[in-house]
Amino acid sequence: MTEIDTLGFLELNSIAKGIEAVDFMLKAADCQLISAKASCPGKYYILISGKVDSIDRSISEGARIGGMHVVGKLVIPRINPQVIRAINMTHIPDDTRAVGAIEYYSAAGSIIAADYAVKAADVELISLQLATGIAGKSFVVLTGDVDSVRAAVEAGIEGAKEEAMIINHIVLPNPRKELINSLVF
Template structure:
């Protein structure tokens, strides 16, 4: 898919309101792409992209129509390329280095925190999960890089989330086991994870 300069993410508490607001956004502004649907906890998530002007106009309309049903939202006028790719489901491999996990109570806050971390440090975004099955409405991002860069990325994300009053959790794994790194690189969903045979002790019977 062609990259577009701006994206917006809107989370609605109510599915019906989310559908109506998304319809209004589409009718209001000529956006370039749309992805929307229900997520866990009975919420509705809308992702749209295009030119900065079109996305800003659509987002404004969505907020107007959504009203108090809008749980959270984010508008990125100059989205980082890695974040753009991750939102569309692309992944980056995990090599030597450290991992940081950023977990937030909303999707939009995680997207913004990951964007700030990417623009403020040379870390790579391994995975971004947007309230999919098993996350109970949470956002999850995992970044990879040198330990000092990963620590700086977490501090940038944590500072933003503290100021925004968002419930969040952070953990750093300085030197992840190669088995864990491989699993994280392939994806953190248990249902799609492969069983990996290791060299540890087992029952030989």
């Protein structure tokens, strides 16, 4: 079993090249495939996890195979395990005193922001949605007490500012239960 401490992400603008890159990436190093799929608008996203040296090797091989079709790559060492669990899955904690959301034009933006957010404050990730069915956008939703959510959102925005273009962000104190339930999709 691969030790998970690092997340790797590769984005390509060719689905066929993406499929080929996944095969080479998995053969290049010991890593776990989290997700590999086509998405809007005609891109292919690959997420892997494992030890940092394996992820570096795998992402490098994927980028080599993808060549001119690679539009983004990312390696995040010491990733918070919440980020890996939250990718394209929704978890509603029992206590949601405040909700924060950060929205980006790219999948990489939300991954980076989520990691910075959960490392900066005592919050839980509700959801990390990456580009599927939302025109290539992504967003992260988190919860905790109001001050923690504000601190986490600010840390996420600051942490991702060099890598991704933010669309918007919000912090909602005392959200209604109906809103929380609507986040499960």
